[in-house]
């Protein structure tokens with residue numbers, strides 16, 4: 001093992017490059033690269049990236065020099081307040097990667113493994129100033145027109161549709177069959193695309209995120225589908241996000257509309273799938289967490305918020321770039337330096353969380369959605385999909401249990417995110433539910449805290465719902481009747497005894 005030489009505090013812009021050859025972690029499995037700086041990739045980081053962040057924090061404090069793939073230098077921002085300061089100070093830091101010295105001098109070129117996430121594109125996530133306001137204004141304007149209550153009803157309906165596909169088997173993989181499908185079904189519905197795309201879109205999005213050999217073809221498939229949608233809605237608008245985006249006063253071009261539909265679709269899919277999987281994993285592996293949830297000390301939205309602190313769906317972002325010489329966390333940052341938005345390390349900064357075991361109930365100041373001008377505009381939708389989906393699943397399958405030993409769970413990790421590969425579970429077999437009837441709305445009146453609904457004690461387990469004659473199709477079968485849409489929701493059914501008991505139990 002090579003003895004690491006300590007990095008000079010001068011940081012990324014000023015280090016001397018020494019052996020081993022850049023970007024080759026095999027030459028130095030200790031996790032150190034050029035200039036003796038710690039690598040945020042390679043065997044050690046793949047094994048335990050949060051451990052690497054903690055070593056960096058111990059060695060350098062809130063802002064640490066580190067290496068991305070190909071030993072490209074970056075400042076890892078680890079402090080909670082330092083991250084917030086960075087994202088909230090657009091006069092000093094930009095998301096425009098064309099200002100990154102590593103891009104300018106070609107060390108982070110088109111062949112860099114992280115190029116798909118940092119290469120500048122004409123989208124709001126890379127824009128700043130007036131151009132950012134124009135593009136983001138169109139996105140938030142289109143979002144403002146969404147019917148959030150209606151969306152929750154659809155999330156509940158899609159959740160139950162997916163669960164209908166697995167409930168008779170008594171087994172499921174909650175990542176592949178639930179967490180990855182629900183956000184895609186919901187987002188396709190919001191965007192205005194037919195549900196039939198769901199299966200293929202999930203595959204394409206997975207490909208794109210994992211950077212597999214078919215990633216480019218998958219990206220083309222997604223872009224073609226979105227471009228066709230934009231052309232159709234330009235000709236004939238409907239009640240959906242694509243039509244609303246086209247109609248915004250910012251007058252986006254067709255290419256800009258398609259690029260932002262893709263941004264919304266992929267950001268929402270990846271982040272929300274991770275969030276649902278993370279919450280379900282904790283419910284299934286931490287008996288105390290589950291007991292608090294079922295015992296009423298914690299609601300599902302609070303469980304989701306705790307997960308956003310402990311395992312943010314995007315753990316870091318590459319990144320922000322210094323527009324001028326400045327200081328951050330006592331470090332001298334040079335104009336053109338790259339900075340990693342350290343969401344996961346910022347969330348466990350001892351300054352804000354001296355006791356990691358303490359629950360963060362009622363505290364939403366985590367970094368999961370970033371902050372400042374680029375703060376995630378879709379966070380309420382992401383939260384709604386996770387809250388409603390997890391709630392629906394635990395309602396339907398209150399006896400769900402992990403089917404393998406917790407230690408057998410596997411993750412796919414990158415600097416950006418940590419994605420659970422599988423979450424195999426078993427539960428008592430039960431018949432499908434009628435999802436053609438009015439979906440139960442999970443939207444509480446705004447000021448009222450969310451009800452606890454899951455899982456119920458065994459004694460209160462609902463009797464299996466009667467199997468409808470037109471039993472709903474399994475999740476992957478695109479034969480469901482056309483969605484009536486929020487405007488066409490039928491009047492609620494009369495409450496049965498079970499429903500009334502359930503509502504009493506849930507605190508209504």
Ligand code: HEM
Nearest residue numbers: 124125264267268271272313368369370374376378381382
């Ligand atoms: C749990 C789910 C989600 C998480 C954790 C999440 C997180 C994030 C983060 C960290 C950023 C980057 C902010 C920055 O650059 O500093 C972001 C940006 C963005 N997100 Fe989300 N997101 C989620 C869901 C969604 C959803 C559902 C949508 C759309 C419906 C969405 C749309 C966007 C857009 C358009 C941006 C770019 C904003 C800009 O640059 O101005 N996200 N998100």
